[in-house]
Amino acid sequence: MAKILVIDDNLDICQLLKRFLTKKGHEVETTLSGQEGLDKVKSQAFDLIFCDFKLRKMEGRDVLKQVKSISPKTKVAIITGYADVKIAVEVIKNGAFDYVTKPLIPDELVNLIDRAMDENASVTETSKNKSKPVSKKKSGKSNSRFLKGKGPKSKKLYKEVSLVAPTDLSVIIYGESGAGKENIARSIHTESKRADQPFIAIDCGALSKELAGSELWGHEKGAFTGANAAKPGQFELADGGTIFLDEIVNLPYDVQVGLLRLVQEKKLRRVGGTVDKAIDVRIIVASNEDLRLAVKEGKFREDLYHRFNEFSLTVPALRERKPDIEDFAQHFLKLANEELGKEVEGFRDKVIKTFLEYSWPGNLREMRNVIRRAVLLAEGDEITLSSLPQEIVFAEKFNFDRTEEEKAEEMPDDLKLAAAEAEAKVLRKVLAEVKYNRTKAAKKLGIDRKTLFNKMKEYDI
Numbered sequence: 001m002a003k004i005l006v007i008d009d010n011l012d013i014c015q016l017l018k019r020f021l022t023k024k025g026h027e028v029e030t031t032l033s034g035q036e037g038l039d040k041v042k043s044q045a046f047d048l049i050f051c052d053f054k055l056r057k058m059e060g061r062d063v064l065k066q067v068k069s070i071s072p073k074t075k076v077a078i079i080t081g082y083a084d085v086k087i088a089v090e091v092i093k094n095g096a097f098d099y100v101t102k103p104l105i106p107d108e109l110v111n112l113i114d115r116a117m118d119e120n121a122s123v124t125e126t127s128k129n130k131s132k133p134v135s136k137k138k139s140g141k142s143n144s145r146f147l148k149g150k151g152p153k154s155k156k157l158y159k160e161v162s163l164v165a166p167t168d169l170s171v172i173i174y175g176e177s178g179a180g181k182e183n184i185a186r187s188i189h190t191e192s193k194r195a196d197q198p199f200i201a202i203d204c205g206a207l208s209k210e211l212a213g214s215e216l217w218g219h220e221k222g223a224f225t226g227a228n229a230a231k232p233g234q235f236e237l238a239d240g241g242t243i244f245l246d247e248i249v250n251l252p253y254d255v256q257v258g259l260l261r262l263v264q265e266k267k268l269r270r271v272g273g274t275v276d277k278a279i280d281v282r283i284i285v286a287s288n289e290d291l292r293l294a295v296k297e298g299k300f301r302e303d304l305y306h307r308f309n310e311f312s313l314t315v316p317a318l319r320e321r322k323p324d325i326e327d328f329a330q331h332f333l334k335l336a337n338e339e340l341g342k343e344v345e346g347f348r349d350k351v352i353k354t355f356l357e358y359s360w361p362g363n364l365r366e367m368r369n370v371i372r373r374a375v376l377l378a379e380g381d382e383i384t385l386s387s388l389p390q391e392i393v394f395a396e397k398f399n400f401d402r403t404e405e406e407k408a409e410e411m412p413d414d415l416k417l418a419a420a421e422a423e424a425k426v427l428r429k430v431l432a433e434v435k436y437n438r439t440k441a442a443k444k445l446g447i448d449r450k451t452l453f454n455k456m457k458e459y460d461i
């Protein structure tokens with residue numbers, strides 16, 4: 001059972017979620033306002049918060065930020081509209097556990113809660129098992145959830161991983177949000193001689209300035225108000241193993257000073273402590289911006305940058321791994337079938353073509369979510385374009401990066417083909433506007449339902 005808070009200024013959504021989640025055995029509180037939600041987080045411990053991105057007085061991104069500083073362990077899932085994928089990517093970068101798109105799908109919510117609770121349990125497990133080696137079997141199983149890819153960029157990436165893994169070098173992993181940086185850090189750990197020791201991942205964006213020191217170095221009893229007992233920090237828990245610091249640029253500047261000391265002297269002192277403790281931890285950091293620029297802009301310490309920059313690698317964006325896109329899609333389809341107990345067999349050709357053309361700003365995470373959702377919505381054996389989000393199907397409309405010349409180059413020379421593409425585009429647009437209600441779409445398009453049906457079949461919509 002999870003303790004869940006729903007923050008949404010739409011009373012219907014609050015009531016609906018409360019009824020549904022309570023029936024599923026969870027303890028649920030709801031509130032219409034971001035501020036009231038934050039007050040609740042200060043007084044109660046929630047496992048998970050569902051928060052609408054577009055609240056009237058306070059945006060979901062601000063609620064997220066504050067929740068992360070009040071209660072870093074509470075997971076936040078942002079509720080967005082379909083076209084808000086860029087926002088979804090941004091909130092994930094800022095520490096959201098995941099996002100769900102409207103209209104909300106019950107199975108998707110249940111699945112998200114299960115994943116959040118699993119993750120909470122496994123974090124506690126990793127910390128608790130500090131003295132016990134992480135079982136090899138466990139690493140093997142989790143690896144089957146990951147695919148390496150066969151394309152040249154993927155091969156280069158894994159070659160770099162196997163080169164650096166056996167060494168004790170610090171590594172900077174660059175890459176866009178959701179590209180798989182944490183997974184690469186884990187691979188480096190599992191291929192290293194530290195594989196039997198803990199791997200601890202920390203999202204630096206989720207650490208508040210006040211709590212970061214105690215979270216990382218631990219504290220002694222009475223170190224500050226509320227420190228009722230001594231507590232080891234994440235570095236102590238990772239002793240002998242690897243620590244992964246995600247979004248390192250977000251680490252508060254004064255915590256960077258403590259980190260430099262730890263890296264130089266291999267010692268740490270708990271907050272409020274009087275003795276130093278020797279620590280042996282390999283550090284892997286990740287960033288989706290160039291750390292040299294962050295140094296120039298004064299956001300990141302230069303000495304720390306040089307310490308970490310013993311080796312760096314870049315996880316390519318999904319759009320740069322075109323030869324692997326179909327394999328990743330099949331892989332996520334298999335995982336989604338397993339998770340949701342479905343038996344969707346494959347994708348219509350046009351779906352793969354659309355995947356190849358789409359820019360995937362949220363990378364592998366976005367693809368995993370898109371396919372999970374499509375599997376949930378699929379009525380037949382195959383995933384069709386109609387179960388994909390609009391921003392993917394209408395990639396062109398949502399693609400603000402391509403120039404007019406680039407778009408013109410892709411225009412067909414054949415007149416019939418051009419007319420067909422234009423027709424398909426209008427059909428998709430109108431269908432999306434009426435949420436795929438065929439009667440309404442036919443009326444809007446000025447054709448009868450049968451013609452619409454035939455055209456949808458013709459264009460694989």
Ligand SMILES: Nc1ncnc2c1ncn2[C@@H]1O[C@H](COP(=O)(O)OP(=O)(O)OP(=O)(O)O)[C@@H](O)[C@H]1O
Pocket residue numbers: 092093145146147148175176177178179180181182183184246288331364365368
């Ligand atoms: N090699 C892979 N094979 C299959 N799925 C993957 C792989 N790498 C990552 N994923 C999926 O993509 C999701 C995001 O991966 P990960 O957390 O490693 O990305 P990230 O770059 O660290 O993200 P962020 O920038 O948000 O921290 C994972 O939850 C996982 O489901």
